Amino acid sequence: MAEQKDSKNSAGQPKKPQRKILPPAPQKPNYQLWVLGAIMAILVGVSLMGRGGSTIEIDQRRFQNMVLSNDVDKVVVIKNEDVVEVTLKSEALNNEKYKKDFTSTGPFAVNPKGPHYRFNVVKADEFKKDFDKITANQKDAEKPKLLFDSREGFANYINILFYLAVFGGLFFLMRRMGSGGAGGQIFNIGKSKAALFDADNKVKITFSDVAGLEEAKEEIQEIVEFLQNPNKFTRLGGKIPKGVLLVGPPGTGKTLLAKAVAGEAGVPFFSLSGSDFVEMFVGVGAARVRDLFKQAKEKAPCIVFIDEIDAVGRSRGKGSFPGANDERENTLNSLLVEMDGFGTDSGVIIMAATNRPDVLDPALLRPGRFDRQISIDKPDIVGREAIFKVHLKPLKLSADVDPRNIAAQTPGFAGAEIANVCNEAALIAARRNKDAIDMSDFQDAIDRVIGGLEKKNKIISPEEKKIVAYHEAGHAVAGWFLEHADPLVKVSIVPRGIAALGYAQYLPKEQFLYTTEQLVDEMCMTLGGRAAEELVFGKISTGALSDLERITKLAYSMVTVYGMNKKIGNVSFYDSKSGDGYNFNKPYSEATAETIDQEARSIITMCYERTKALLKDKENELEIIAQALLKREIIFQHDLESLIGKRPFEKETTYQTYTRKDSPSIDEGLGGADHNPQGNTGPTEQV
Numbered sequence: 271m272a273e274q275k276d277s278k279n280s281a282g283q284p285k286k287p288q289r290k291i292l293p294p295a296p297q298k299p300n301y302q303l304w305v306l307g308a309i310m311a312i313l314v315g316v317s318l319m320g321r322g323g324s325t326i327e328i329d330q331r332r333f334q335n336m337v338l339s340n341d342v343d344k345v346v347v348i349k350n351e352d353v354v355e356v357t358l359k360s361e362a363l364n365n366e367k368y369k370k371d372f373t374s375t376g377p378f379a380v381n382p383k384g385p386h387y388r389f390n391v392v393k394a395d396e397f398k399k400d401f402d403k404i405t406a407n408q409k410d411a412e413k414p415k416l417l418f419d420s421r422e423g424f425a426n427y428i429n430i431l432f433y434l435a436v437f438g439g440l441f442f443l444m445r446r447m448g449s450g451g452a453g454g455q456i457f458n459i460g461k462s463k464a465a466l467f468d469a470d471n472k473v474k475i476t477f478s479d480v481a482g483l484e485e486a487k488e489e490i491q492e493i494v495e496f497l498q499n500p501n502k503f504t505r506l507g508g509k510i511p512k513g514v515l516l517v518g519p520p521g522t523g524k525t526l527l528a529k530a531v532a533g534e535a536g537v538p539f540f541s542l543s544g545s546d547f548v549e550m551f552v553g554v555g556a557a558r559v560r561d562l563f564k565q566a567k568e569k570a571p572c573i574v575f576i577d578e579i580d581a582v583g584r585s586r587g588k589g590s591f592p593g594a595n596d597e598r599e600n601t602l603n604s605l606l607v608e609m610d611g612f613g614t615d616s617g618v619i620i621m622a623a624t625n626r627p628d629v630l631d632p633a634l635l636r637p638g639r640f641d642r643q644i645s646i647d648k649p650d651i652v653g654r655e656a657i658f659k660v661h662l663k664p665l666k667l668s669a670d671v672d673p674r675n676i677a678a679q680t681p682g683f684a685g686a687e688i689a690n691v692c693n694e695a696a697l698i699a700a701r702r703n704k705d706a707i708d709m710s711d712f713q714d715a716i717d718r719v720i721g722g723l724e725k726k727n728k729i730i731s732p733e734e735k736k737i738v739a740y741h742e743a744g745h746a747v748a749g750w751f752l753e754h755a756d757p758l759v760k761v762s763i764v765p766r767g768i769a770a771l772g773y774a775q776y777l778p779k780e781q782f783l784y785t786t787e788q789l790v791d792e793m794c795m796t797l798g799g800r801a802a803e804e805l806v807f808g809k810i811s812t813g814a815l816s817d818l819e820r821i822t823k824l825a826y827s828m829v830t831v832y833g834m835n836k837k838i839g840n841v842s843f844y845d846s847k848s849g850d851g852y853n854f855n856k857p858y859s860e861a862t863a864e865t866i867d868q869e870a871r872s873i874i875t876m877c878y879e880r881t882k883a884l885l886k887d888k889e890n891e892l893e894i895i896a897q898a899l900l901k902r903e904i905i906f907q908h909d910l911e912s913l914i915g916k917r918p919f920e921k922e923t924t925y926q927t928y929t930r931k932d933s934p935s936i937d938e939g940l941g942g943a944d945h946n947p948q949g950n951t952g953p954t955e956q957v
Contacts, residue, residue, distance in 0.1 A: 325388040342414040349394040357384030482653030511641035513620040518646030521686030524623035538572040544581030555601030571617030579622040661692040668706040721766035743896040744802025754791035793877040825870040
């Protein structure tokens with residue numbers, strides 16, 4: 271029984287066997303360094319063996335002075351080289367005029383035994399006449415010995431071996447480089463950099479590892495069926511799609527979904543990034559595109575996945591000056607031709623992912639290249655719960671951990687952020703020496719992801735701390751007594767992140783359509799901090815920066831995007847193709863621009879006065895919450911209920927609805943919208 275109990279963790283889940291840590295693989299020897307070392311050794315050996323030292327180059331005038339000074343012992347004429355070598359007498363070596371020539375040491379220094387000097391002649395056979403003229407007035411005993419020699423045989427073989435060794439070593443290095451060794455990119459610069467996953471190194475990710483993307487998975491599963499059973503779709507005359515484009519914000523699982531397709535299909539999978547095509551050399555990107563499609567056709571049926579395709583697929587003609595030869599555009603042209611050039615029966619399907627579809631070239635998006643565009647958005651509350659369940663599987667959890675509860679507290683989180691929360695919770699629990707991860711660790715992990723690292727050593731004056739407390743209390747009271755505002759979950763005046771001295775966390779509704787009343791209540795709640803400062807202290811601070819930025823964008827969106835203003839009317843100046851609803855060109859006159867400014871300012875002023883009136887009416891509640899914050903630093907929703915009572919609205923919040931055990935999915939029946947006014951920036955208000 272004891273063994274059976276030990277085999278499970280505290281949550282009743284079976285423990286996974288500990289992975290055996292293998293010793294690091296031995297490093298492969300560096301053959302390039304060996305070859306270079308051998309070449310250097312040959313150079314030194316040839317110099318020592320073939321030359322046996324060095325000689326000093328002189329002219330015939332100095333040679334004549336040496337002979338007349340009776341300092342020369344021997345003269346050797348090398349007939350086949352037209353060179354004369356001069357050896358001095360031993361007593362002449364001590365002469366000051368020769369000592370300076372023999373000061374150097376080492377293997378390349380002059381050999382004291384000779385020869386010491388050398389000079390070139392036009393013809394070795396005619397040198398004897400010149401030598402006889404120089405020594406005509408000398409006695410026979412004083413004349414240097416004149417010898418003739420012809421150096422052939424071993425010395426020539428040494429030189430031949432030397433050149434063979436050098437060129438052989440260089441050829442070996444070039445072959446190693448060309449086969450992908452050190453510096454191989456120089457010789458493979460036109461080759462594709464795609465990583466190939468086939469039967470030898472198969473992708474092990476499947477659709478079971480992907481959660482929260484049910485609609486996208488249904489569409490993407492057809493790609494697997496196209497590759498496994500193409501006759502099912504072609505028997506009625508249909509054609510298999512050439513390309514699939516995955517579009518969505520960062521961290522939503524586009525790359526993970528592509529890997530799952532490769533794992534499910536069981537076909538070769540080429541994976542690369544759009545930046546792998548881009549190179550500073552002209553023509554390299556286009557050559558890599560051609561090589562990629564050549565390899566894909568040889569491995570068909572297969573999948574080619576290009577991540578971050580916007581790096582190479584941006585619209586042509588933008589950002590380049592007239593007459594410029596943009597290498598990126600040449601690469602895109604080659605990609606367009608290759609995607610349109612192969613037939614649908616080739617068994618090659620192109621998958622690509624991007625979070626910037628607005629910058630892609632229209633020719634790349636047309637049917638025939640990317641026949642399908644699959645949108646992958648941030649998951650709703652049901653999807654987040656499913657994603658949490660996937661990431662919680664390998665963790666050692668306590669019994670109080672509820673994925674449904676955590677999913678309700680993380681609105682706007684993408685899959686990557688959810689994975690980060692789970693990892694942070696595990697690290698926090700390990701830091702606290704716990705045996706299992708509990709809900710408090712997940713609460714702290716969510717705070718860490720939303721607000722940043724807690725600044726425990728940050729020194730804040732009592733005056734600043736009091737301002738922050740009343741600021742956050744203003745947010746809390748305004749949101750608590752406004753019907754359409756998001757309900758408060760947590761208020762903290764603990765410094766976090768780079769500049770956040772405090773923050774309030776809310777749980778916005780999982781909705782896509784907003785009325786004017788809802789947006790106005792959200793703006794009033796956002797202005798609660800600034801209004802509380804003015805009411806309590808009679809002055810304002812810079813702590814409302816993020817609040818003012820948010821309400822300014824929202825007010826201008828109500829006037830220029832959503833048509834929620836009577837003076838401007840049902841007009842929208844939003845350009846859906848620009849990719850940013852707030853940075854658009856002005857398709858209106860200066861008079862209209864002035865009216866827009868006046869109306870946006872009037873909306874903000876109206877909301878601010880309404881918030882001040884509300885807080886003045888709830889002055890007692892504001893004081894209670896501020897004092898509680900100064901004392902505890904962190905208060906939760908249940909603390910607010912005990913301090914100032916329940917919200918005066920009977921409608922359940924998203925958190926309350928979804929966390930009820932008997933509640934169905936709250937996302938059934940919700941409609942869609944073209945633009946989300948709240949965005950997905952995270953449920954926080956920071957000071």
